[in-house]
Amino acid sequence: MSELASGSSGRRPLRIVMNGVTGRMGYRQHLLRSVLAIRDDGGLLLSDGTRVPVEPVLVGRSAARVGEIADRHGVERWTTDLDEALADPTAQVYFDAQVTSAREKAITAAIAAGKHVYTEKPLAESLEGALTLARLAEQAGVRCGVVADKVYLPGLVKLRRLLEGGFFGRVLSVRGEFGYWVFEGDWQAAQRPSWNYRSADGGGIVMDMFCHWSYVLESLFGPVRAVTARAVTHVPERVDEQGERYTATADDAAYGIFELPDGVVAQINSSWCVRVFRDELVEFQVDGTEGSAVAGLRECRVQHRATTPMPVWNPDLPVTEPFREQWQRVPDNAELGNGFRVQWEQFLRHVLEGGAHPHDFLAGARGVQLAELGLRSSAEGRRFEVPEVRA
Template structure:
């Protein structure tokens, strides 16, 4: 069995621990590694890297990971024989760390966003492309069961001509005065890289592009609805980052996407993320795991009459899309594909160019909000 050394930087955070280490790399190890087309298996061998010895030691002990090191500047670990560098640090630290790994000849895989601004993201993508290393960006939502079912409908031309997409995302994040917040305080400080546009619009970029088409223009309004919050130490702080964003995006082929993203909304829908797609032949609504459809032939005939009580439940007019397969963890599935890309040279289209596009959409959306205008999205050239 072949072994693949993976430097994992920043996995002491919630997502890095849960999704990338435990549910992806350690889960793959428990399954006996990643199977290649040849039938051979590759065993990921993680090296945990970070800045906090206590956290690293605890993580190593709790999950029986032998290799870890405190190496904030990556001077030692990048000199070793590990082939892959993975980064899930906070965004401001990511570009420099990726540049060091690329210059050391490591294949690189990282969380999004690729950088805090488009020019830096473009620079990192060009550096990786020129160096010849393999590079990939996490685009986990493409492997969510609900979106895989939506992709199945697109592939089978269920919608006919797609007309519009509506994305509703978010939930109420407690400010922390009475109940503790469910998200880290840095998310609400612009100076620390916080903001819902920074956090989510890289996701919307790849979701829209992979399922429905490239974004060609954006109108966006951002706001900070809750301007004072309480941090992890119980101290009150000024929330300087946007906690809600409302956008209209124009996609290729005249598809219109409406996107509401908010940490200040109380959920009255089936899931925290809901995507509705309307087409000439049918419509669908997808959540994280489920997806329901309504075909043209099964569409009821609504009539506007507010003076007459209605007992019709429109939700009952939809049919569930069956699973028809087993759905594994979304992060784990992309990790498997990246490992096969590195070792067996299988295709992997979700590279740093895609990551740069995500940052571009974020920056374009902020510009639209600041200038209060429609902004075109240019083609990214690496």
């Protein structure tokens, strides 16, 4: 049964309908480490120094799972009926962390109910669907946002600081490595749900990660002008959560070249079939005329022009240069919190206070567009220019 009784607080909370919180990301990053953390810290801090309490309303298909999460974390309102939750006039915001195939219908219903919408990416399964949602939100006058967590993470915050400070001189190139080995599910359980590897269920690393690379590259270096990509399925068979073998029909690795403004070229490898020999699960190396940096989710290291060593290629002698030791760690110089929570706070302040929000539905549509063009590039073996997206 569902529970949508009124909360006990005398103050009017900012009520957020959260759909899909039984999934890994929806629960850990969005509910536990973001919305509940804001709640437990006394509410959302506004620009005038006041706080507004936040109150999640949990939505999911399984009453047992949603109810258990609600009980565990002291959440009073939960339901298995999305329409019921959206009909509540006291709920102002809808959040979606469902599988991609269910997202467009739910967001459309939320917009029709007059809710502001914040959603995981990809925004929709197609560019056409994403643009439709952008138009609906604009026509309804609701505020909208798409998760862009990586630019709020400490490593990329430090990288942005270097860019804004002119550290690199003229940026030349970006090299990105992302991914790890996802077990096939037979002798060790897979770390990701099986739907990720079935194209019919919205799986595929291109649709997943190119949406990320779209906003990361755009936020730091400018919009992607052209893309060349190769998407592959390295592991053709996996084992699902019930122990049944299935054919992996979605791409599990992608190798992309992204052309950016001012001649900057980005090369990013994305793979669920790579064993990690890096300091972090994602790293970006930026090379410029005056210096270079390597940024991960948390750390960032630099090497300035003045301290760049002079390696000499000699395959007849062992390498003696301690290359990793020749880089300097960039200090935090500020309290850099969880990137998901930081963006949640930014979006909720956008809802309550207005002002610009960079990661809106059009930004989400650009991510879907880049993924679509990446898949076309792979299928047709050619480079695609990226046209401007308009609602």
